[in-house]
Amino acid sequence: MRVIAGFLAFLLLAMAQLSAQEPRLQVSVDTSVVSVGDRIKLTVSVDHHPGARLAWPDSLALTPFEVLGAEVPPPVSQGETTRSSMVLVLAAFELGDLEIPSFEIQVTDPEGEVTTLSTSRYGIQVLTVGLDDGGDIREIRGPMGIPADILSFLLLFLAVAAAAILARIVYRRVRKSEPEHRNTEPAAPWRPPHEVALEELERLERSPLLKQGEVKKYHIEVSD
Structure with a gap:
């Protein structure tokens, strides 16, 4: 009886080791x-x-x-x-x-x-959509919005760009409408009439008309 019990114990131990491996x-x-x-x-x-x-x-x-x-x-x-x-x-x-x-x-x-x-x-x-913590289907979210500060900056940038383009267009149109400038000599500065008259009299006095006997021509130029 002891032999049978020992054999069964050995068999169970061997099976346990085999199962573990x-x-x-x-x-x-x-x-x-x-x-x-x-x-x-x-x-x-x-x-x-x-x-x-x-x-x-x-x-x-x-x-x-x-x-x-x-x-x-x-x-x-x-x-x-x-x-x-x-x-x-x-x-x-x-x-x-x-x-x-x-x-x-x-x-x-x-x-x-x-x-x-x-x-x-x-x-x-x-x-197709995620689940929340309770296992319910989440609502589909809309598109992500642009932050207000970024949107304001974009609007300001577009406004400045549009103003620059408009100013350039106006400048080109005004420049095309202007007449071409001609190369002319600058006008002489304005002088008072009495200075001009005195200068002419001094020129006549220095002229050789009287010495040459051109009295008539001298008086004509003086009267002018």
Whole structure:
């Protein structure tokens, strides 16, 4: 009887150790309802033997989702097992009920035996507008308004530009309407009549008309 009990205990212990060494897969997503372009965090964890090696996929094609980022944190020891994880950041740009496809992870134990694990598919609902904290659909916001100070500056700038253009147009029209200036000699400065008369008399007195006997011509010029 004792032999049978010991054998059962040994068998249970062996099964427990074997179960602890078998890799186990856990997958979780942080949300199942998102808006177009929202980030989705997909966490994949594998509990395995401390001496096992994991082969994460080199590249993932999770269409219709796009992989925006991937992070593999350091493994965490949990007694007789080790937990290795990978965190993916996804986004969808299509509407409707979509599905994150499955992908495979390979685990190689210390003896070289390879175990292939497959993730489950996850359904994600993608909406056209976001959700508020209570889960209700938010109202669609209107276009973003321009701040008042920027709007005032733009109006002032447009007004100044319009005034400058108008002034230039008026200047060109006025310039075209003006007659062309001719090259003329400047007029002699104005002189009083008596100065002109005295100057002429002095010129006649210095003239040789009287000496030449031109008395008549002399008197004619004096009378003029």
